[in-house]
Amino acid sequence: MFTPTILRIDSVDSTNLEAARQAKAGAAEGLCIVAREQTAGRGRLDRRWLSPKDAGLYLSIVLRPQLELSDWPLISLVAALAVSDALLQTCDLKVDIKWPNDIYVSERKLAGILVETVETGNGPAAIVGIGINLTNQDFPLEMSVSATSVEAATGSVPDANLLLQALVKAMQERYESLQAEGGIEHATREWCANSTYAYDRRVRVSSNNETFEGMTRGLANDGALRVETHDGRIRVVRAADITALRATR
């Protein structure tokens, strides 16, 4: 059962690593580690996540899902929906979700999510790590064109604590709904309703071993992205980077 419990830390290597340590030590689901800064913040696909002090919201939540392991990828989709809910509620900010779980505003990335699985004495746990850019001031030059922040998007620095509380509540609701009857179909429908990437978006798909282009055609039941290539074939994408391309006729 998800019991929200917030543990605040000034500085940590990575809230995901700390949440994994706590999960291995027996932490219950709902434990949320929040740090003011991370010295080794981690992103998807082995990238770094820059985490200067108070410039972003950096948090990780421990989950112990009662789902088939094959459905765990849906956790990252509902985490994106929770971020979208919380930003709308507390900052009046409507965001887009780029598959699987990048949060975008005006084609710039505002937040990212890294879900990792760890083995613990009480079975496998999922660690949901969320980083939201609150201010732009500490972006390095190369990020300033591709990234944005709540401050840049709304004109004011959000109340980090209000955003955190709304986010944990939204995560609890979205996660409980995922595990309820019909929750998987509901989650994929909701994701599609909140993402311009779900249908008819021309994209480039880049993974370790190949790159191809096509049009998005919704989600498979486990949250994988369906992409139609030029020969009419549907490719089901589970781990890759997606880039939006200009539509062509």
Ligand code: BTN
């Ligand atoms: C991405 O690459 O888009 C995912 C970024 C996830 C960053 C967050 S910040 C809090 C948590 N701790 C980490 O080390 N990473 C995640």
